Amino acid sequence: MMNTERCVGVLNVECELPPGTDHLAGSMINSETFGLPVLMETVRGASLDLVMRGDTTLEASYEAAAQRLVERGAVLITSYCGGAIQYQAAIAAAVNVPVVTSSLMLLPVLLRQIPPSAKIGVMTFDARAFRDDWLGITDPASRHRVVIGGVEGGALFHNESSCPPQSTSVADIEEDVLTSVARLRASNPEIAALLFSCTLFPPAAAAVRRSTGLPVHDIVTLCQATLRSVS
Structure with a gap:
């Protein structure tokens, strides 16, 4: 039923x-x-x-x-x-x-929202395991505008990699993501927006927006926008 x-x-x-x-x-x-x-x-x-x-x-x-x-x-x-x-x-x-x-479905739209000289920072759980084909980008110029950062080595990474997985506080998620964002921005000052590809990151989105002043998009913002479109 x-x-x-x-x-x-x-x-x-x-x-x-x-x-x-x-x-x-x-x-x-x-x-x-x-x-x-x-x-x-x-x-x-x-x-x-x-x-x-x-x-x-x-x-x-x-x-x-x-x-x-x-x-x-x-x-x-x-x-x-x-x-x-x-x-x-x-x-x-x-x-x-x-x-x-995946929030990565937003990437083509976000690239068109920012200047051609600007970049999108994609934040993922483990940048070493991130697959380039997930981006869905074939144009080399557009691909150059996307940079990837991960939270390897942080509390969230350690807890999720444990067996069984352990809980991570919102404060620790925020710290790990903010650290990764700072590291990525230091080497890519052209970043004009952030896209969280990892579904564990949305609890940190508000803190990252406040700290960086950048637009932050994730699976939650994508789902919320989609939900508004259905009756």
Whole structure:
């Protein structure tokens, strides 16, 4: 039976979440963030390693998980792992609600919002593991305007890499992201806007905006804009 209560549907890989993650202010899996219930659906067989590699055998599992979320009342499908952008087309074709798997979908729009000489700073969990093809940019000049920074070595990185994962406070997330942003801006003073590709970063967005004075975009801002477009 289809659930008639509107909600945000979040696809997740097969992994354990740190305790209290859904209560962090600003987290995409905190229902207060969107003013709607947030329902999560694990994608069967979707280990983090396979998703990061873009294993095509997971397409059917992503499609089925998204369909289950729609049946449960989801008016928007998103993902708690940005690597799911590799399955964006398959998921969007499988459901009749908007699908936004990653904040990286905003990149072409953001590049047009800033001067041609300016850059976008993409903040990710681990810059060493970031795949260039996720950007969806083929023009070399546009690619030159995108720089990548990660939070390797910080408290968030350490806690999320632990087994099982450990909780990280909002204060620690803010410190890690601000440190990474400062490092990236020092080597790229042309940065005019920031895009958080990591779904763990939205709780730090407000602090980063205050500290840097820069526009900060993430999966939460993308989902909020999309939700405003649906009845």
